[in-house]
Structure formats: structure tokens, C-alpha cells
Amino acid sequence: MKRKIVTSAVVLLSSLFLTACGSKEYLKDIKAEKYVTLGAYTGIEAAVAKMEVPEGTVEQYISDNFLAPMAEKKPVTGRAVQEGDVANIDFVGYQDGVAFDGGTGTDYDLTIGSGQFIDGFEEGLIGANVGEKRSLHLSFPDPYNGNPDLSGQPVVFEVTINSISENVNPELTDELVKKLGEAGYNIGGSKTKQELTDWVSNLYEQSVESTYENEVETALASTIMERCTFKELPDEMIARYTESIENNMNARAASLGMTLVQYMQLYQGLDEPGYRAAFEEQGVRMAKQYVMYQAIADREGLAPTKEEIAEETSALMTLYGYASEEELKRSVDMESLEEDLMRKKVVAFLKENGSIHEP
Numbered sequence: 001m002k003r004k005i006v007t008s009a010v011v012l013l014s015s016l017f018l019t020a021c022g023s024k025e026y027l028k029d030i031k032a033e034k035y036v037t038l039g040a041y042t043g044i045e046a047a048v049a050k051m052e053v054p055e056g057t058v059e060q061y062i063s064d065n066f067l068a069p070m071a072e073k074k075p076v077t078g079r080a081v082q083e084g085d086v087a088n089i090d091f092v093g094y095q096d097g098v099a100f101d102g103g104t105g106t107d108y109d110l111t112i113g114s115g116q117f118i119d120g121f122e123e124g125l126i127g128a129n130v131g132e133k134r135s136l137h138l139s140f141p142d143p144y145n146g147n148p149d150l151s152g153q154p155v156v157f158e159v160t161i162n163s164i165s166e167n168v169n170p171e172l173t174d175e176l177v178k179k180l181g182e183a184g185y186n187i188g189g190s191k192t193k194q195e196l197t198d199w200v201s202n203l204y205e206q207s208v209e210s211t212y213e214n215e216v217e218t219a220l221a222s223t224i225m226e227r228c229t230f231k232e233l234p235d236e237m238i239a240r241y242t243e244s245i246e247n248n249m250n251a252r253a254a255s256l257g258m259t260l261v262q263y264m265q266l267y268q269g270l271d272e273p274g275y276r277a278a279f280e281e282q283g284v285r286m287a288k289q290y291v292m293y294q295a296i297a298d299r300e301g302l303a304p305t306k307e308e309i310a311e312e313t314s315a316l317m318t319l320y321g322y323a324s325e326e327e328l329k330r331s332v333d334m335e336s337l338e339e340d341l342m343r344k345k346v347v348a349f350l351k352e353n354g355s356i357h358e359p
Contacts, residue, residue, distance in 0.1 A: 025236040026339065027290060027291065027339050027342075030291075032291050032294035033295050035291050036229070036295050037229040037230075038292070040224075041350065043355065044220050044224060044350065044353075045355045045357070046216055046223070048359070049359055050358065051211060053201070053205060057204055058197060058201045061200050061204075062172060065185075066176075067170060068169060070169070071169045072168050073167055073168075074165060074167075075163065076164040077130075080126075080127045081125050081127060082126065084113055084166065085111070085164050085166050086110065086165045087110050087163075087164055088161075089108050089125070089159050089160060089161055089162060090105065090106045090162060093155050095153055095154075101147070107162065110122065118140055118141060119141070120138045121138060121157060124159075129161065130161050133158065134159050135158055136156065136159060138154070139153065139154045145262055172193045172196070172197075173193055174192045177190055177192055177195070177196050180196075220350045221289055221292070221347075221350075224350070225288060225289060225292060228288075233284070233287050233291060237291075238287045242284075243283075244336075245279050245282055246279050249279075293343050293346045294339075294342065296350075302342065304342055304345065309341065312341055313328065313334075313337070316337075
């Protein structure tokens, strides 16, 4: 399933951190009411369904992230390759009968269903027995960033199954949790299996709550924006919000060991011109949303106080481990921080003066 580009308040977090220097426009540099004529913004209804952590999610996370890396590989005999097996293979890829660069491997352990190879490769090995050779007639995706010359091209992989094994996860025990901590895994300081389970469960609960709050904000903001009239916003302001969206997507890609181009192709189905156009469109929308928030804040007296700014600064210092406020300010865009505090106050006001209910 393709994930839509996120343009909620979460995206702005990446813009708190300083990027390239240059002239940028902030909300403080303009008079918001010159760019937006507000419509009604109180008494707004938002129908948003409450969310719950799906059953089994916590257990699956623990299995994938903590048990699977500690799994023991055991040989399999007497049956063919199944989903989830580790097939040790030799393979050669041919294009028009000629072996192509990067398409050959020997004694390669491939977990079936891991998605390491192009579509159809792993599925094509299911049902094969040890010693069996298979010819897989496939096509590379288009585009294919690993080798653009192969984009969309039909190829044939000749594959030999050398052996089959399966990964057997260990049991989650207090001793295993201790080993995970010693190995440097992020387990939230857990010392026992119950503490680890509770920690992961809490992470998901926070995620669900955050997603719900973002959806409430999106519903309220969208309705209010439809009632507003906007004038053309400064190009520099739009560029700053667009950059914050790109920064966020770059961070997501990096966390998965991917480039932005790879991430956007895989999760959004967009090539570079496509995602840059999408970033620009969403940057315009985000700029309008924040100008609207600023206009409401000006009218309702919701500007962040010095005390609130100091409290947020202290929280960021603790969260990111800055030794001093000066060190924080060298990395954090304080103007964006104040804008985000303003947003939070306005959203709280809209919720208090609106009607949030189940659909």
C-alpha cells in the first residue's frame, strides 16, 4: 500500500533543526491578516475514529526486532522451500542471453519473503527442492535505481537451490532481555521480558494517540482553511516549509538505509520530478495552514509566552542531550520552535471550542 506524504504538524519537527543558511521568511516577518481572511473557526466539527493498537502488534514487533536477530538457523530436510525459509542459492542473471553485471551470486543465503530481490524472484523459488534448478523469467522495475540500464528490462535468472534452512527464534526471557541490553539494542532500559513488553506496548500506544491527534488537527484545519481566503504567500516562506517536508522524508529514508529517491519510489510510487512537485504542493498548503494559525493566534491572543518558550527549550535540551542552551540554539531554529508552540496553542483552542466525535 502506498503511504501518502505526511504534512501534519509532525513534519515541522525536522524544520526546527538548522539547514542551509540564507534569507528565509518566518511568520514573525509578516502580518498574517494581510495574507488570509479568516472565516468561522470555532464550533468546528471533526469526525475522527478512535484508534487501537491491533492485536498481536506488540508481539510481532518484539519478534521482528529482538528475537529474529537472535534466531538460530537450523537445516531443513525432506521438504521444499517455503515462505520464511532461508534458501542457500547460486544464481546468474541473463539479459538477452548475456550475464549482466551484479546479477551473479554463489552460496547466497536468501530469506524467502524478505523482499531483497526483485518481484517474482523469491516467490519463484517456493516449492523448489534441494539440488533443483529453476529458470525465473522476470522484469526489473522501472525505474531501477540500482542499475538504470536494467530499468523495465526482461531478464532470466538461473537459480540452483543448495540447501534449505529455517530461522528459529529464541524464547523471550529475562536472560535474553539482558543480552539484548548488553548487545546495545534500544530496549528502553528494560531488565525483564515484562518490562520490554510494556515498553513496546507503550510506544505503540503513544504512536496511536499521536496519529489520532494529528488526524483531529488535520480535520479541523482542513475545514477552517476551506472557509478562509488566501492571498499569494511569500516564495521564501513556501520554500522553507517545502524544505521541512523534504528534510523529514530524507530522515525517514536514511532511517531505512535508503536514499530519498529510493524511498519515494518504493513508498510513494513517485520519481524525482513527481515527488518534488508533491513537496512543493504540500509546502504551499503547510504555509497557508501556519499563516491561518498565526492569524487565529493574533486574534485570540495565543502567542507563546517567554515561560512556554523556555520550558520547550529545556525539554529539547533534555531530549537531544544538549549541554547548554547556546549549544541548542546553534542547531535548532528557534523561530520555527516558536511557530510550532503557537500551532500547539491554536490547535488546543480549536479543540476546546470545537466538537470532536466518532464518525
